[in-house]
Each structure stands twice: as C-alpha cells, then as structure tokens.
Amino acid sequence: MKKQNLAIVLMLASAICILVSLPSPVYAIDINQVTTTSNNIFKNIGGGANQYINTFLLMTLLSVIPMILIMMTSFTRIIMVLSFVRSALGTQQNPPNQVLIGLALFLTFFTMKPVFTDVYNDAIVPYNQHHISQQQLLDRTENRFKKFMYKQTSQKDLDLFLHADENNLGSSKSVPKNSDKIDLSIIVPAFIISEMKTAFSIGFLIFLPFMIIDMVVSSVLMSMGMVMLSPMVISLPFKLLLFVLVNGWYLLVQSLIQGFQ
Template sequence: MRKVLVLVLIFLPTLILPQDELPFPSISIGISPAQNQRDLVVTLEILLILTILSLAPSIIILFTSFTRIIVAFSFLRNALGTRQTPPSQVLVGLALFLTFFIMQPVWTDIYNGAITPYMKGEIGYQELFSRMMQRVRVFMVNELINHHNEDNAFLLASSVGQKYDKIDDIPNTIIIPAFVLGELELGFKMGVLLYIPFIVIDMVVASVLLGMGMIMIPPVLISLPFKVLLFIAVNGWDLVVAGLIKSFAR
C-alpha cells in the first residue's frame, strides 16, 4: 500500500501538468539608435518630464512664493496657540494654491515664451531651459529689489570672493540662495507682526488672573478662546491671505 502511494506521489505531477509546457516570457531592455530626429525629441521630452517631476518640490520651495507663505502660516498657528489646528496638510495645501495663483503670470510667460516655441520646434531644449530660468530669475530679482533685500545677493557674492556692481550681473548660483534668504526674512517679519496682538491678549489675561489670585490656572487656557474670537471677528484669514498676495510684486 505504501509503495502504491509513493508511486502515485511521484507520477502525479506528470499526470496533472501538460506534457508540453509553455515557457515563461522573457523581458529585455535595450538601447537602440534613433531612426529619425523626432525619436530623439520624444526621448528628450520624456527625460525632461521625469527631471521636472523629481525636482518639482525643490523648484516650488526655492524658486516661488511658497517659502514666505508657509513660514507666515506657521507663525500664525503658533501665535494662536491652537497647536495642530489647522493641520499642517491644510496649511501646505493652501500655501500651494496661493503659490500657483501668485506665480500664474510667471507660468504663463514660461508657457508662451518657452514651452510653446519648443513644442513647435522653433527652439531647442537648451534655449528652452534658458528662457525658463531667465523668467524665474526676473521674478526673484524683482522680489529682492522691491523688498530691499538685494544686499543679500551682494553679501553672498562677497563671501565667496566675488564682487559685482549691479544685481543683474550676479549669477543664478548666488541669486537663488539670496532669494530664499530674503523670503525667510520677510516670513519672519510677518510672523512678528502676527504675534503682537496675540501676545497682548496673553499678557492681559495673565495680569487679570494674577490680580484675581488664580495663579493655578494656565493663562493660555483662558486666552485661547479670546484669541480665536478676535481672529474671527477681524476676518483674520482674509487679511492674512490678502496681505501675503499684496506683498508680492505683480
């Protein structure tokens, strides 16, 4: 009986599986020369899209208005003392939409002056990158000049042993960090202005509680609803968003 079971187990796979098994398909990746100029253009377009997608977060943070907006929102939330309300995802989403709105003229000029001619075959990819960077540079330089932060560019240039007479002569390798530093400086200035009214409320509430002898009650616990009510009464979100939009040169 055992011998029969052993024989069945040995020959069972041959009885179940078909005799002529299909082989597994093989996958191969190769590089072949382009047959015409259009094939090369398509390949470069794919590489360009992948590069932009991989660098999109850095581009949004460093070359646009996102830094100033998110810093101001972070200071506002800390000044209100609401901890995680609104959540960080909401603040980042709102900052992104405001960034797209503020940067819309820049995107439009890039599309009309760089992307459209490239898609029509009027310019090459090198000219495409040059025009895109030139338009973004104009935005960054205008922000530095309008907010009197052009000294950041000259200081950075002098720190690396370079000297320039005009901001237009400074290369992008210095303009970009100078712009980011200027955005951080403006964001902190706005944060200080946002903090002042809420600090006054905290001081008044703390003084009242101390005068009443209620030293065991945290002043923040009492002042939080008053700060939120004040922010709602003056329509704070509209004022903050409108101030941020107006702070950028249109």
C-alpha cells in the same frame, strides 16, 4: 588519526577527479552570444533611444519639482507666515498641516500665475512649435524666474552672495541691475534669505496682538490668585474671537498677495 587523515585525502582526490572528468559546464557564459544579443536589442530600439532618454529626463525633472517649488517661488514665505499664525493662536494642530500646505500651494499658484504664464507663452509654446531650441527653452524659463526672484530679493542679500562667490571674492563689484546677469546659484540663496526675513517680519506683527491678550489674561489671573489655571486656556477663546472679528484670514491672504505684486 592517520587513517582519518588518509580518508579525507582520498575523498578530496576523488572529488577532484570527478570534477576534472566532467565536460565543460553547461552554465558557462558565451561572451560572443551575449554581445550579439545586446547589439540586436539596441538595433531593434533604433530611433526609440531618444524616447527613453526623454522619459528619463522627465522623471528626473519631476523629482526636482518640489525643490524648485520651495526654493524659487513664493511658497517659502506663505507657508512660514501661515505657520506663524497657527503658533500665535496657540491652536496646536488646527488648522492641520495638510490644510496649511494646500492653502500655501494654491496661494503660490495664484501669486506665481504671471510667471507661469510668461514661461508658457515665451518658452514652452515656441519650443513645441520648434521655433527655439531646448537650450533657449531653459534660458528663457531661468531668466523669467530670476526676474521674479530679483524683485523680491534685497540688494544687501544679493551683495552678500556676489562678494562671497569665489569668482568675485574680494572685489567691489556692485549688484547688477539686470537679473539676467546674475547666476542662478547666487540669486536663489539670496532670494531664500530675503523671503525668510520678510516672513519673520510678518510673523512679528502677527504675534503682537495675541501676545497682548496673553499678557492681559495672565495679569488678571495673577491678580485673582488663580495661579494653577493656565493662561493659555483662558486666552485661546479671546484670540480666536479677535481673529474672527477682524477677518484675520482675509487680511492675511490680502497682505501676502499684495506683497508679491
């Protein structure tokens, strides 16, 4: 046992001697060389640094666009109403999600066209012509979207977030009549709540006629003793027929468009 321990000690001592006798490692990093190289790189970039920053900001903006589209436009109400229509009809996956989202996007672009046009003419064009600064571009864009959201938001929802704000907590401050004076962090959640309330109100009106058809079909089946037959199977063709006869998609899209005008 002592011989084994002695052999291990000798092997470790030999390894240490070999490592000590070796010259400095060839993979050692020269800090001065790294610093010089990085300085040369940034020196060669020069004025192109702003271009890299602008590209980074653009990519960041592209990642936030879906959230902006959902939270600050008419997309929320439209997609919820279309989902209510599919649920009321009981057609499961028809129309498919891709069709509903595509229709909601195009209706959003149509209803938001005045807002996008004003932003382009009043903010983007002057900025490209170097007539306004980047901060003015953001302010004008924000104010135009806040003006749109303010028209679609109920005063009660705005009052809720104004008084829940830590700066106005416990105050009796009334809702400003000018949307420019309302912070974006206050008007956006109030707008979302109002949009969901409006969508649920429309959904209730959509469900009513189809619910009546389901009740009539269920009563007829019960009176005929067909308990094992699902009323949904029988009522589905009648609901589709009613929806087609009254030109349901036309009335639905018409009401959605007029609701934002």
